[in-house]
Amino acid sequence: xxxxxxxxIFIGISISLVVLSLASLAVFGLKxxxxxxxxxxxxxxxxxxxxxxxxxxxxxxxLNFGAIMLQPTGTLGYxxxxxxxxxxxxxxxxxxxxxxxxAPLTELSxxxxxxxxxxxxxxxxxxxxxxxxxxxxCFIAFAFRKVSKPISSxxxxxxxxxxxxxxxxxxxxxxVVLSHFYGAEVDSLFVVAVxxxxxLSVSDTIVIFDRxxxxxxxxxxxxxxxxxxxxxxxxxxxxxxxxCTSLTVILVLLSLYFFGxxxxxxxxxxxxxxxxxxxxxxxxxxxxxxxxxxxxQKKQK
Amino acid sequence: xxxxxxxxxxxxxxxxxxxxxxxxxxPKLNNQLNKNxxxxxxxxxxxxxxxxxxxxxxxxxxxKADTSAVPAGQVGDSxxxxxxxxxxxxxxFGVSEPVVQVQHGGFVSGAGEQLIIDLPGVTDVxxxxxxxxxxxxxEFKTEAPAGTPQKATVGKxxxxxxxxxxxxxxxxxxxxxxxxxxxxxxxxTRAPTxxxxxxxxxxxxxxxxxxxxxxxxxxxxxxGAPISTPVVREExxxxxxxxxxxxxxxxxxxxxxxLNSGALPVPITLLSTQTIGAxxxxxxxxxxxxxTVIGFLLVALFLILLYRLPGLVAVVSLSIxxxxxxxxxxxxxxxxxxxxxxxxxxxxxVAVDANVLIFERIKEELRxxxxxxxxxxxxxxxxxxxxxxxxxxxxxxxxxxxxxxxxLIKGFALTLGTGxxxxxxxxxxxxxxxxxxxxFLGEGKVARFLFSSGIGK
Numbered sequence: 128x129x130x131x132x133x134x135x136i137f138i139g140i141s142i143s144l145v146v147l148s149l150a151s152l153a154v155f156g157l158k159x160x161x162x163x164x165x166x167x168x169x170x171x172x173x174x175x176x177x178x179x180x181x182x183x184x185x186x187x188x189x190l191n192f193g194a195i196m197l198q199p200t201g202t203l204g205y206x207x208x209x210x211x212x213x214x215x216x217x218x219x220x221x222x223x224x225x226x227x228x229x230a231p232l233t234e235l236s237x238x239x240x241x242x243x244x245x246x247x248x249x250x251x252x253x254x255x256x257x258x259x260x261x262x263x264x265c266f267i268a269f270a271f272r273k274v275s276k277p278i279s280s281x282x283x284x285x286x287x288x289x290x291x292x293x294x295x296x297x298x299x300x301x302x303v304v305l306s307h308f309y310g311a312e313v314d315s316l317f318v319v320a321v322x323x324x325x326x327l328s329v330s331d332t333i334v335i336f337d338r339x340x341x342x343x344x345x346x347x348x349x350x351x352x353x354x355x356x357x358x359x360x361x362x363x364x365x366x367x368x369x370x371c372t373s374l375t376v377i378l379v380l381l382s383l384y385f386f387g388x389x390x391x392x393x394x395x396x397x398x399x400x401x402x403x404x405x406x407x408x409x410x411x412x413x414x415x416x417x418x419x420x421x422x423x424q425k426k427q428k
Numbered sequence: 429x430x431x432x433x434x435x436x437x438x439x440x441x442x443x444x445x446x447x448x449x450x451x452x453x454x455p456k457l458n459n460q461l462n463k464n465x466x467x468x469x470x471x472x473x474x475x476x477x478x479x480x481x482x483x484x485x486x487x488x489x490x491x492k493a494d495t496s497a498v499p500a501g502q503v504g505d506s507x508x509x510x511x512x513x514x515x516x517x518x519x520x521f522g523v524s525e526p527v528v529q530v531q532h533g534g535f536v537s538g539a540g541e542q543l544i545i546d547l548p549g550v551t552d553v554x555x556x557x558x559x560x561x562x563x564x565x566x567e568f569k570t571e572a573p574a575g576t577p578q579k580a581t582v583g584k585x586x587x588x589x590x591x592x593x594x595x596x597x598x599x600x601x602x603x604x605x606x607x608x609x610x611x612x613x614x615x616x617t618r619a620p621t622x623x624x625x626x627x628x629x630x631x632x633x634x635x636x637x638x639x640x641x642x643x644x645x646x647x648x649x650x651x652g653a654p655i656s657t658p659v660v661r662e663e664x665x666x667x668x669x670x671x672x673x674x675x676x677x678x679x680x681x682x683x684x685x686x687l688n689s690g691a692l693p694v695p696i697t698l699l700s701t702q703t704i705g706a707x708x709x710x711x712x713x714x715x716x717x718x719x720t721v722i723g724f725l726l727v728a729l730f731l732i733l734l735y736r737l738p739g740l741v742a743v744v745s746l747s748i749x750x751x752x753x754x755x756x757x758x759x760x761x762x763x764x765x766x767x768x769x770x771x772x773x774x775x776x777x778v779a780v781d782a783n784v785l786i787f788e789r790i791k792e793e794l795r796x797x798x799x800x801x802x803x804x805x806x807x808x809x810x811x812x813x814x815x816x817x818x819x820x821x822x823x824x825x826x827x828x829x830x831x832x833x834x835x836l837i838k839g840f841a842l843t844l845g846t847g848x849x850x851x852x853x854x855x856x857x858x859x860x861x862x863x864x865x866x867x868f869l870g871e872g873k874v875a876r877f878l879f880s881s882g883i884g885k
Contacts, residue, residue: 213698214557235707236702237703239701239702240700241700244699244700251834262828266821315837318837319829323825325821325825329821330819330821330822333821334818337813372785375727378726378727378730379727382722382723383723385722386715387716387719387769388715391770395770
């Protein structure tokens with residue numbers, strides 16, 4: 128099997144992608160959105176003409192709300208980011224934006240999150256990440272509970288988890304780059320995307336591992352084949368299926384990205400990346416790793 | 429064989445029926461009134477899709493409730509009372525389908541008691557906040573024990589103003605125990621007064637308070653300010669009190685209205701607001717529908733090109749799956765948000781996943797020389813474990829997200845979770861019945877061609 132024979136190349140590709148993702152995370156950092164850190168986001172659309180950014184700077188500075196970020200959107204709109212605002216502050220912000228009604232506008236959306244709500248959500252998100260990771264690790268342990276030779280079952284589990292980290296790291300890396308260049312921010316949907324990738328990617332890996340173990344069992348009675356050959360055979364049996372199943376999910380995700388609501392664009396993109404690399408890793412990373420571990424084990428003896 | 433064909437026809441008819449329900453019960457289609465539903469029975473009218481705030485436009489408010497004055501055991505009760513009061517208050521303003529939820533503090537949320545208010549269609553935050561804030565907080569306080577330092581401030585005109593608030597201590601008696609307020613006029617002075625009637629608990633508390641404070645004053649505070657400090661002459665056992673501030677008749681009348689619509693049992697402060705304009709919501713709905721339709725068409729095309737006849741069968745069972753899900757969204761009902769639509773779209777992908785697993789297995793069995801009937805049977809039984817395993821992890825994610833999430837995340841978790849369960853049903857039951865019914869095609873060359881697939885060796 129081609130993939131198994133060149134396993135070092137594919138493992139290498141995966142490692143460099145993960146390293147790249149981690150490096151971009153370290154360099155650019157994650158931009159935390161107002162969901163988690165608190166703050167206000169106001170989106171307005173002008174009825175006639177959008178005033179220039181420079182003309183709005185002065186009235187906005189006069190409000191004394193600290194740093195206010197003005198970001199043009201569409202042809203007539205602005206997105207305004209600031210600290211969290213109370214009712215009166217919100218009204219005066221709208222007043223400043225409309226230049227006291229000289230430039231009439233409609234408020235499309237207003238979102239103000241107090242710092243305590245942000246903290247609460249952060250706490251919930253962290254707990255959810257921990258719980259889901261634990262549940263998935265338990266599920267992997269359960270799925271691989273039957274001992275099989277020549278690799279003990281917990282090693283399948285560990286490789287599944289390594290693959291999982293790979294599948295999450297790369298979309299996060301992509302998001303970090305997007306966030307640096309296009310201003311995407313970490314919001315609750317980002318967390319949901321990461322968690323959904325966990326669920327989607329583990330199932331893909333498990334389907335292929337299942338096939339490997341099925342073939343190992345069937346082989347046991349007959350003359351023993353080389354482990355890497357069995358893995359290769361299982362891969363060639365299941366990779367078409369694996370790609371097809373992922374392709375259908377990727378198809379719907381892409382239509383969500385291109386045609387879906389604005390608010391779920393980055394979400395769809397992250398999931399697409401997660402799905403893609405989840406499938407890639409179950410074929411090009413998990414199985415080669417399995418063979419590599421077996422070979423390493425042999426050398427130890 | 430005949431049995432299977434009959435069964436498939438039954439499923440098709442049922443599916444069409446559900447589709448009819450989904451269509452009929454939607455009052456608005458493409459932003460035009462659905463003429464059919466105008467004359468439809470109330471069963472249909474009562475089940476439109478329930479859209480979340482990000483799709484319908486509206487206001488989402490989170491309030492923090494200060495329950496520090498409430499005894500530990502009664503926090504839950506007073507939060508429920510608070511919810512009821514706010515619900516009444518919001519209903520009074522004619523908001524359609526407001527949602528008022530209590531979120532209890534604790535380990536999971538890490539925050540104190542909160543009240544979450546969703547007001548669909550209300551895009552004026554100011555109006556919404558006033559609407560809720562107008563609810564009066566009524567408190568009864570007794571004199572502080574002698575020796576409590578009095579706070580005083582010197583006013584601009586040089587007069588010393590005593591801070592009345594500091595002279596009184598809170599009691600358990602609040603507007604929570606108020607049964608009814610009525611407007612009355614004093615028989616002698618013709619001054620308007622507000623007469624209060626407490627409920628059973630309130631009557632008991634009021635009796636205790638008046639008994640212990642004969643000869644002293646009891647202060648009635650409204651929204652933190654004293655409005656009346658009558659002297660107690662004797663114990664009042666019948667739960668009736670009179671506020672005789674210096675009201676104008678109009679003021680007294682407004683106060684009565686406000687008190688009757690409910691007094692807040694605990695004070696609240698606004699933590700966060702979110703408003704989504706109607707335009708943005710409409711755009712999101714249209715985009716969501718478009719993405720779903722295009723996603724479905726892409727998947728249908730993919731399935732038919734790749735799996736031929738079984739692919740077509742899968743498309744039919746996928747359509748039934750979608751119709752069932754939509755009906756469930758209406759009946760449960762699930763509040764649809766942009767994230768919820770995303771969850772639904774992903775579940776379409778996952779539903780296909782199971783079909784693909786089955787078809788690939790059937791193809792394998794066909795290649796290994798089985799006849800079509802056995803290949804279909806074996807294909808299903810072998811694919812089951814993979815389907816089960818690959819769905820469990822998605823289901824785990826959905827359940828935990830639902831348990832933890834904010835309303836946005838809950839919407840996603842609920843649609844994804846429902847989708848995962850129904851998709852297993854549709855793949856295992858519906859596709860299977862249909863494929864079984866196709867057995868009439870026999871084992872000829874044409875049938876074999878139709879059952880094998882486009883790619884693969």
